[in-house]
Amino acid sequence: MRIKVLGCSGGVGPGLRTTSLLIDDTLLIDAGTGVGDLSLAQMSRIGDLLLTHAHLDHVCGLAFMADNLFGLVDRPLSVHATAETLATLREHLFNWRLWPDFTRLPDADHPLVVFRELEPGVAKSFGGLRITPFPVLHTVPAVGYLIDSGEGVFAFSGDSYADDRLWEFLNRQPRLDRLMVEVAFPDEEGELARVSRHFTPALLAAELRKLRHRPKLFLTHHKPGCERAIEHECLSALEGWDYSHLKRGDIILS
Ligand SMILES: [Zn+2]
Ligand SMILES: [Zn+2]
Numbered sequence: 001m002r003i004k005v006l007g008c009s010g011g012v013g014p015g016l017r018t019t020s021l022l023i024d025d026t027l028l029i030d031a032g033t034g035v036g037d038l039s040l041a042q043m044s045r046i047g048d049l050l051l052t053h054a055h056l057d058h059v060c061g062l063a064f065m066a067d068n069l070f071g072l073v074d075r076p077l078s079v080h081a082t083a084e085t086l087a088t089l090r091e092h093l094f095n096w097r098l099w100p101d102f103t104r105l106p107d108a109d110h111p112l113v114v115f116r117e118l119e120p121g122v123a124k125s126f127g128g129l130r131i132t133p134f135p136v137l138h139t140v141p142a143v144g145y146l147i148d149s150g151e152g153v154f155a156f157s158g159d160s161y162a163d164d165r166l167w168e169f170l171n172r173q174p175r176l177d178r179l180m181v182e183v184a185f186p187d188e189e190g191e192l193a194r195v196s197r198h199f200t201p202a203l204l205a206a207e208l209r210k211l212r213h214r215p216k217l218f219l220t221h222h223k224p225g226c227e228r229a230i231e232h233e234c235l236s237a238l239e240g241w242d243y244s245h246l247k248r249g250d251i252i253l254s
Contacts, residue, residue, distance in 0.1 A: 001129060001149035003252040007034025010184045010198075010223040011057070017248050018057035019221065021156065022046075027126055029145060029156060034248065035061025044073050048126055050118070050133075051081040052158030053142035054088035063093060066102040066113050076114040080124075082133070084141035086115045118143070121169075134170075137163035138197045146173065152254035156180040159221065161197035167210035176213040178254050180246070182221035186229035201230060201237035208241070217243035218252065 002024055007017030018032030025042070028035070028049045035043075043065055052058055062079065069077060079089070094101040094113070102113040118124070120143055123132040128150060133143040136157055144157035144166070153175050157166060159182055170176055184198035193200045198221070199207070217238070222230050222245070231245055 001147065001151070001154070001254050003154070003254065005034075005246055005248055005250040005252070006037060007032045007248055008220040008246040008250075009248070010182075010221040010226075013224045015248065016224055018060070019052075020058075020061060023129070023147070024127070027129070030058040030158075031061035031065060032057050032059075033061060035065050038065075040068060040072065043068055046077065047075070048078045048080060050131065050145060051079065051085055052136075052144065052156070053138060053140050054081075054085045054092075055140065055159065058159075059089065059093065062089075062113075063099045067100075070102070070105065070112055073112075076111055078114050078116050080116045080118050082120065082141055082143060083117050086117060088140070089115070134166070136160035136166050146170075147254070149254055152177040154178045154180070154252070154254040155215075157182065159184075159198065161194075161199065162203055162207050164210065167207065171210075171212045173213075176211075176215045178218065178252065179211075179213075179215040180218040180220055180252075183219050183230055183234070184221045184223050184226075186226050187233055188229075189226070201233035205237040208238075214241075217241055218246050218250075219243055220246045 004022040006020040006022050009016035017034035019030045020032045020034035021029040028046050103111045118133045120133050120135045123130050130148040132146040136142050136144050138159045142158050146155045185193040185200050187200045187202045
């Protein structure tokens with residue numbers, strides 16, 4: 001499995017894109033602003049999009065991608081997410097007011113976008129990949145994804161905060177080779193991190209003590225302007241861990 005990081009920032013700015021991972025050229029996890037760097041040909045190859053949650057930095061690319069693909073592909077784009085996330089997209093995005101309802105265009109029998117409900121804990125196969133959504137704690141209903149390619153096990157915990165369910169789920173897995181996990185704020189923004197349900201380096205380090213696996217860590221979702229402080233704090237907080245701060249364009253093989 002080849003994961004290309006289209007975006008991994010907690011915001012926008014020169015060279016920064018929000019969360020989106022392209023897997024083997026045909027599957028997307030989250031559709032942040034990173035989707036905007038794909039060509040029409042690359043977009044039209046994508047058949048499945050899995051969303052972690054409905055926040056704008058993870059779904060805004062879906063709006064523009066649907067618009068771009070209109071009339072270009074003859075099969076629908078399947079958008080997979082929990083019932084709560086799909087309900088938010090229906091009510092607040094594809095509602096004819098903020099954006100056209102691409103689940104009914106060009107017509108209700110042949111829609112461009114098809115919603116497919118995922119249930120946390122229940123695995124689904126996508127080609128040779130077995131993908132299991134798992135619940136995480138955030139300000140809105142959110143999941144992470146465990147992806148077993150047969151050669152390695154990769155997990156992306158999405159936007160998340162301290163929560164035993166996350167570690168209990170990962171500890172139940174026979175193996176975990178790579179974990180992509182967010183660190184949105186530096187420690188001095190701990191209160192903001194708490195109310196917005198994001199990790200800081202110290203909180204992540206404390207939570208990682210609950211994990212029985214020792215995966216390579218890929219740190220993501222740093223808020224623009226906070227990157228240097230987070231990197232500095234991780235030097236001591238994550239001492240002993242094999243980790244890297246993700247950059248747009250990085251490739252993860254798993
Ligand atoms: Zn979020
Ligand atoms: Zn986010």
